[in-house]
Amino acid sequence: MKFTKGHGTGNDFVILPDPEGQLPLTAELVAALCDRRRGIGADGVLRVVRVPHHPEAARLAASHAAAFDAASSASDAASASDTDTDTDTDTDADADAGTAEWFMDYWNADGSIAEMCGNGVRVFTRYLVDTKLAEPVDGGLPVLTRAGMVRALVREQDIAVDMRSPRLFDQGAATVDGLTLPGTAVDCGNPHLVCVLPDGVELADLDLTRAPGFDPALFPAGANVEFVTPASPVEGADLHVRMRVYERGSTETLSCGSGACAVAAVVARDAGMTAAVVAVDVPGGRLTITLDSGSCWLAGPAVLVAHGEIDPIVLSD
Numbered sequence: 001m002k003f004t005k006g007h008g009t010g011n012d013f014v015i016l017p018d019p020e021g022q023l024p025l026t027a028e029l030v031a032a033l034c035d036r037r038r039g040i041g042a043d044g045v046l047r048v049v050r051v052p053h054h055p056e057a058a059r060l061a062a063s064h065a066a067a068f069d070a071a072s073s074a075s076d077a078a079s080a081s082d083t084d085t086d087t088d089t090d091t092d093a094d095a096d097a098g099t100a101e102w103f104m105d106y107w108n109a110d111g112s113i114a115e116m117c118g119n120g121v122r123v124f125t126r127y128l129v130d131t132k133l134a135e136p137v138d139g140g141l142p143v144l145t146r147a148g149m150v151r152a153l154v155r156e157q158d159i160a161v162d163m164r165s166p167r168l169f170d171q172g173a174a175t176v177d178g179l180t181l182p183g184t185a186v187d188c189g190n191p192h193l194v195c196v197l198p199d200g201v202e203l204a205d206l207d208l209t210r211a212p213g214f215d216p217a218l219f220p221a222g223a224n225v226e227f228v229t230p231a232s233p234v235e236g237a238d239l240h241v242r243m244r245v246y247e248r249g250s251t252e253t254l255s256c257g258s259g260a261c262a263v264a265a266v267v268a269r270d271a272g273m274t275a276a277v278v279a280v281d282v283p284g285g286r287l288t289i290t291l292d293s294g295s296c297w298l299a300g301p302a303v304l305v306a307h308g309e310i311d312p313i314v315l316s317d
């Protein structure tokens, strides 16, 4: 089985090329590949598969295309006085889902499946471009994920992806080491709980060797939990924070792209801003999030570090 290892600000992935969708990928195999002592080691797996060759992706693309057709007919029937720009934006993205060639089949290190992985999309795009499986048009490339289609932009220094606007949907709390830390629930395609630390609680002191607690009624499918603290101003950003994250289906990781977007949305709201550039320092580096009313661009480095081959049989020893 061929693989590539890559990372985005230290959030690392085993990339499995499977254009025709023939790899018998299971939760057990993913967990074995991600094992840092007995396998290759990673926070997750990115299977690279063409949309028509992955049944779930093909269904997603078809239903998004159908939804787009229905929405277009409805809006044709309605008058030109429709000013619901949010719906228009979603509909455009859904329409593009039908045209993305590649599906990012993302799996967490424990073998569970997640809807979205922001750093994953950036590393996935790096892989497609470097291996010439895809050529960006004007720097841009559509990628289908379980959370819908996203657009990646290949730039000189980094890869950016428009994650679309995070949705802040409730208030909650995380518990760490007996501390209860209030937070905001955010939907970035996948679930997040963003806790801005109160005065007197140091980011570095949090024990994230175990999963933080949260209200399962708020997050029936689990949550990624981010902890945030303000940092001193940096050039080029309106807001600057530091973040640590405990990822659902993994452990504490060095970075989480969707988590950084969730954090940016929360700190921008707290600052009373609807558009902002937010620098988010994670243990693995810096991510820059550019938010406005209709988009959320996540930017940072995306690096491929090794290519190899592994016999899955040795993983069961």
Ligand SMILES: N[C@@H](CCC[C@H](N)C(=O)O)C(=O)O
Pocket (backbone or CB within 6 Å): 011, 044, 108, 113, 114, 115, 116, 117, 118, 119, 120, 190, 191, 224, 247, 248, 249, 250, 255, 256, 257, 258, 259
């Ligand atoms: N590290 C990722 C998020 C990966 C998925 C997450 N663990 C989940 O289960 O939702 C990112 O960069 O967004």
